Amino acid sequence: MKSFSFLSPTLFLLFLFTFNLIVAVAAILGNQTDYFALLKFKESISTDPYKSLESWNSSIHFCKWRGITCSPMHQRVIGLNLEGYRLHGSLSPHVANLTFLKNLNLRNNSFFGEITQELGQLLQLQQLYLDYNSFVGKIPTNLTYCTNLKWLILDRNNLIGKIPIEIASLKMLQTLSVSSNKLTGEIPSFIGNFSSIKQLNFGHNNLEGDIPQAICLLKNLTFLAVGLNNLSGSPPFCLYNITSLTMLNMPLNNFHGPLPFNMFHTLPNLQYLEMGGNQFSGLIPTSLNSSSSIILFDISSNHFVGQVPSLGRLKDLHFLILELNNLGYNSTKDLHFLKSLTNCSKLEAFSISDNNFGGNLPNYIGNLSTELTNIHVGANQITGKIPRELGNLIGLILLAMGSNHFEGIIPTTFGKLQKMQVLSLSENKLSGDIPHFITNLSQLFDLNLQHNMFEGNIPRSIGNCQKLQILELSHNKIRGTIPLEVFTLFSLTNILDLSHNSLSGSLPREVGMLKNIDWLDVSENHLSGNIPETIGECTSLEYLLLEGNSFNGTIPSSLASHKGLRYLDLSSNQFYGPIPDAMQNISSLEYLNVSFNMLEGEVPTHGVFGNATQVAISGNNKLCGGIAQLHLPPCHIKGIKHPKHHKFRMIIVIVSVVSFLLILSFIITTYWMRKRNKKRSFDSPTIDQLTKVSYQTLHRGTDGFSTRNLIGSGSFGSVYRGNLVSEDNFVAVKVLNLQKQGAHKSFIVECNALKNIRHRNLVKILTCCSSTDYTGQEFKALVFDYMKNGSLEQWLHPEILNAEPPTTLDLGQRLNIIIDVASALHYLHHECEQLVIHCDLKPSNVLLDNDMVAHVSDFGISRLIFTIGGTSHTVTSTIGIKGTVGYAPPEYGMGSEVSTCGDMYSFGILILEMLTGRRPTDETLEDGQNLHNFLRISFPDNLIKILDPHIVSRDAGVSIQDGNSENLIPRIEQCLVSLFKIGLVCSMESPKERMNIVEVNRELIIIKKAFLAGVRALH
CATH class of the missing domain: 1.10.510.10 (Transferase(Phosphotransferase) domain 1)
Known part of the structure; x- marks a missing residue:
């Protein structure tokens, strides 16, 4: 017994020493494991713009490295947070050696490649944030071993495949978010197993099918987002009984059916409802007025009908979006609900555009919240005058009232809307002058008054709108000259559209000050004079429309300065002289129309002029040359001197005499033919002269009218692909079926119809054939440009x-x-x-x-x-x-x-x-x-x-x-x-x-x- 009592304390101390030694060795080894795992993680990073990982070296302990959190006791890594460092690289599988890791946050970087399956070895992991990266492949199934996982956030990547069934075992999951990927399949029914789940986000994928009934088992669910998918069917009614829901996001799917009339009684905590872009129908539930917690209500782009219920109890309402439905009956009572909105003191924006609301816009709209910044009432049937009380809403930034039946003038109270940035009153019946007080809205960047009946001049005070980017005044009755102040608006970068008015005078040289304008349209006015050379200084121009005026002079060569010009229309003016050669250097030009002017000389052949479908030149009888497809006459060669002038004059005399005799002969012949055939039928025309091609050439060019060259058939014949000049020069050959009644006359009329008409959007006839085939049968064919x-x-x-x-x-x-x-x-x-x-x-x-x-x-x-x-x-x-x-x-x-x-x-x-x-x-x-x-x-x-x-x-x-x-x-x-x-x-x-x-x-x-x-x- 004495020996035992002596050895017992000794053995106990030895045990304690051994245990502590093992723990110390384990800690040292563990620290080494974490250290090397982090270095391997760093090796997989190819770009570190903020030098965030510069501290990751041996000079300091890894627990002090940026983004690292360690446990106090064992100095093991429990947190790796590199959010927003813009790191570029792959996710190293060595991260799985951080076995104590609880929080891995790599969101908002540029990680690529697949999410490594080794993450399944992180048994302590509770939070995984990999959103806002570029990961590809499928969601790793090995995450099923991370049984402590509570937050799984994989949004904004390029993940594909179905949501794996393996994650059904993550019983502790509270948030699952996989939005903005490319996931397919259905919303899995196993989500009913997530008894602790509070937030589900499947939005913006390619999911299809119904919302599963199992979702109704999630009694703690507060957030559900399934928008921007291909989901369909009618959502299960039990969904509207999950009383914990605060946000229901399901826009842009194909859901249909009515909403339960009492849904807002059973969703008392709902704050955000987004159902736009579906096929929902029926009435707006009247229970909405009892949902005092609603902040956002969006049912746009559906098929809701009827009147809008009273909304006066929605004290927290900020956004009301009802646009693009069938609400209203085009009656005087349609807009009565606006009175209840005067109780919604937090309202910031509402849209009722693109419905069927009728009647007048009530005056009490001016009693709405002063917090209002956006009002959309366009594309309805609203009549009457614009209420002057709208001027009370001094916080307005956007007011869109286009496509209604408003009449009268713009109220003077609009001058108080000093925060206004977008004002659209287009497509109404407004009249009077453009009011000067509009131009005092210094924050305005989009002013759209087109398609009304405004008269008078463009106010010179328009120059006060120094932030204006879009100015659309087209299709009115505006007269006078274009004030120079318009061209001092250096902010005009998008659109200046003054077309279809009665503007006169010239286009001033100050137009060159609009250096950044993208679209300039002054077509269909009464403008005249030359196009100033300064137009070349508008270097950002893509669309320039000047047609339908009385501009004259030559086309300025400075137009060639527009390296980004895509569309140029100078038609129906009075331009003369040649087309500047420099215009063929505008590589971006997709379409040029100079029709119906007085242009003359040689047409260039390169750039836009090299494609007959991209240029319109008709109505200029003195143009010549150009590519063959334009079918213009050749240009005369000037400056050739003949050494013997008297012989040249003699030739002229001889030619004149011969021409006179031919004309006289033609007149006599015509007279006798008319006398002989007293009545000429206009229903039997004769074919006019057209350059012809032989049957042999067509037979050879189509490989004997082979079926493999057949590209179509029509009422009177078949069309073959062929080449008449070279293997690369294809044409379309229409062979008439002369056995069919009317084919002869069809041939004649088509020749006569097409021989003299030239337009970029008409098929061009190149030649014809009226001959006999190898069997002696009559043969007729037309040859056109080949359309690939x-x-x-x-x-x-x-x-x-x-x-x-x-x-x-x-x-x-x-x-x-x-x-x-x-x-x-x-x-x-x-x-x-x-x-x-x-x-x-x-x-x-x-x-x-x-x-x-x-x-x-x-x-x-x-x-x-x-x-x-x-x-x-x-x-x-x-x-x-x-x-x-x-x-x-x-x-x-x-x-x-x-x-x-x-x-x-x-x-x-x-x-x-x-x-x-x-x-x-x-x-x-x-x-x-x-x-x-x-x-x-x-x-x-x-x-x-x-x-x-x-x-x-x-x-x-x-x-x-x-x-x-x-x-x-x-x-x-x-x-x-x-x-x-x-x-x-x-x-x-x-x-x-x-x-x-x-x-x-x-x-x-x-x-x-x-x-x-x-x-x-x-x-």
């Missing part, structure tokens, strides 16, 4: 035609094609020496060249209208053929004469087909229903449904959709709505109700401008 990209039809309906275009047409391309076709029709109807009615406008007769510029083709059944002695005569190819079923107007079927109104009907149907992808003879159209009536019923409520899905898939997230959702960006949607309206009005049953091509072109310019502005805003 085929017809519009094969782009709109590739699945039907078994065509394989390189891609589908996006909205911008479709808009350009519509503008091209409209330009061609304007030329045929108004600019030709004789009126041409096409009679068969349809997608198969619209061809696309290398640059996707459209050319109208196939004039085989066109009508040429001559005026002789005050009487109109029609030259036509066939009797009884008046177009194609579905595209021909209804009056042709009842025996009416062809007219420009008929072409406009076909053009309207063409637009509707381009926007919807539906043919006018589509099988889905019910009996007795045409494309016009079908779309009129569905428009504009179901715009996304009637759109061609190829447009949506092509433009997703860029110029059509917001994110990956099936909802349209409002600015782009407005362009689509305008295009649909043109198509519908042009295809009205009554010819008198249709738009003419002049009106259409005017609207298309506005739409194009709005579309480009929308695209610029998105980028």
Whole structure:
């Protein structure tokens, strides 16, 4: 016993010593492990702009390195926080050796590559922040071993795949956020296992399907975001019973159905509700007025109807967004709810635009919160005068009231809105002078008064608006000269649009002070004088529109200074002299129109002049040369002296005599032929002289009219691809089927229609053949420029035609094609020496060249209208053929004469087909229903449904959709709505109700401008 009692304390001390030694060794080894793991982590960083990791060296203990937190007892790394250091590199797998790590925060850097699976070894990890980086690949499944994880934040990366089922085992998870990635699949039902979860964010991915019913098990959920996905269905009603919810974010999906009438009774804590850009319908729940905690209420871009309920109890309401619905009945009671908003003292912005609200804007709108900064009431049916009480809202920054029926003058009280930056009153019936007090709004950067009835002069005090970037005064009755003060607005960088007014005087040399202007439009006024050379100092110009004035003089060579110029229209003026050679050096120029001036001399051949589809020069009879496709006469060579002048004079005399005899012979022959044929029929025209090509040449160039060269067939024949000069010089050869009735006359009329008309958007006839084939049979063919990209039809309906275009047409391309076709029709109807009615406008007769510029083709059944002695005569190819079923107007079927109104009907149907992808003879159209009536019923409520899905898939997230959702960006949607309206009005049953091509072109310019502005805003 004594021996035992002696050894017991000794053994105990030995045990304590050994234990402490083991702990010390373990701490040393652990410290070494963390140290080397951090050095390996640093090695994977390739860029460290802030030198954040400079302290990571052996001079100090790693626990003192920047971004490192260690435990006090063991000096082991428990926190690695490098947020916002802009580090660039990969995530080293050695980070998994930091086995005590609880918090890993690498957010807001530039890490790339996959998220390493080794993170699953961090068993102590509680917080993982990898958001705002460039990680790729799938969410690592090994995270399932991090059973202590509470915060998993992976937003704003490029992660793909489905949300892995393995993370269902993370029972302690409180926040799961994977927004703004490229995740697919459905929202997993296993989220019901996250009993501790408070925040779920799946927004901005490619998720689809319904919101799972299992979400209703999350009784602690406060934040749910599923917006900007492809989710559908009606959200489960139990979702509206999660009383803990403070934020419900579900915009830009395809959810539908009504909202529960009592939803705001069961969501008493809700502060933020975002449901815009879906298919929700029905009434706004009246229970909304009981939700005193609401801060933001956004139900925009849905199908809600009816009146807006009283909102007077929403004491904390800051933002009310109701735009783009079907609210209101166009009645005087529609805006009564605004009175209840006067109790919402924190209101900062509200939008009720693009609805059906009618009546007058009530005076008590001036009693709304002085905190208001934004008011949108545009695109409704509001009438009457603008309330002067609006001037009480002195905090207003933006006021948008366009596209209503306001009349009268702008209230003088607007002069008090000194914080105003955007003022849009366009497309109303406002009148009077542009008030001077508007120009005292020194913060203004966007002033839009276009499409009203303003008169008088542009006030010189406009120069006070030194922050103005956009000034749009077009389509009014403004007169006088352009004040020089406009050109002292150095802030004007986006748009200066003074078009379609009655402005006179010159364009002053001070225009050169607008060095940064992007869009300058003074077209369709009464301006005159020379274009000042100083225009070359506007170095940022992309669009310059001067057409429809009385400008004269020569085209200034300084225009060549605009290295970024894309669109230049100088047409319908009085310019004379040559086209400056320097203009061919503008490499960015996409379109040049100098038509209908008095220009002369040689046309350049390079730059924009090297592509006949990009330049319009008609109406200048003294131009010569240029590329062959312009079909201009050759230029005379000046300065050649003949050594024997008397011989030269003799030749002139001989030629004159011979010419006189030929003319006399022609007159006598014509007289006897007319006497012999007392009545000449205008319905049987003879072919005019046209340079011909032989049958042998065409046979050889098309490889014997081989089927592999067949590129299409039409009413009177087939079209082959061939080459007549070289292997690279392709042409299109239209061979007439002379067995078909009317083919002869079609050949004659098409030759006569095309031989003298030249326009960038009309197909060009190069030559013809009227001969016999190798069997002795009569043969007739026409030769045209070859269009590499085929017809519009094969782009709109590739699945039907078994065509394989390189891609589908996006909205911008479709808009350009519509503008091209409209330009061609304007030329045929108004600019030709004789009126041409096409009679068969349809997608198969619209061809696309290398640059996707459209050319109208196939004039085989066109009508040429001559005026002789005050009487109109029609030259036509066939009797009884008046177009194609579905595209021909209804009056042709009842025996009416062809007219420009008929072409406009076909053009309207063409637009509707381009926007919807539906043919006018589509099988889905019910009996007795045409494309016009079908779309009129569905428009504009179901715009996304009637759109061609190829447009949506092509433009997703860029110029059509917001994110990956099936909802349209409002600015782009407005362009689509305008295009649909043109198509519908042009295809009205009554010819008198249709738009003419002049009106259409005017609207298309506005739409194009709005579309480009929308695209610029998105980028």
